[in-house]
Amino acid sequence: MTLRTRVVSVLVAFASVSVMVAVAPTASAASCGIKTAADGSVGPITCKGGSANMAVRNKLRKQSPSVMALGKKASLSQVKTAVCADITKAKADNPTVNGAMQWQTAYYGWAKSYTSWFTKTIVEGAGCAN
Secondary structure (H helix, E strand, O other): OOHHHHHHHHHHHHHHHHHHHHHOOOOOEEOOOOEEOOOOOEEOOEOOOOOEEHHHHHHHHHHOHHHHOOOOOOOHHHHHHHHHHHHHOOOOOHHHHHHHHHHHHHHHOOOHHHHHHHHHHHHOOOHHHO
16 A cells, blocks of 8 residues: 555545544434423423433424524523523513423533523523513
């Protein structure tokens, strides 16, 4: 094998691994069915073991579009803006937005402080008034 062939082989192997890493899921996900409550909220948000339940993803995207549009690297500031947009503009209720927050946390590994903020500010506090 010539040096050129070896270099090409290494580059192809590296490119293949890079592509596999780029398309790999960011977190574990599963599908464990969907149930809709009387208030319209869906669940279970996570499946056994804490994986995000893919069966509820599309419903959450419709109900809480701003929160569900955020990605893995969403900041707390972006989460706050998205939560308040869903509550005020999309007219999503607290259980629905909370479900979206929990789903995103399970799927992307968001900081637990995001859901703590939601509980303290939206559920127990002044809400989106600030």
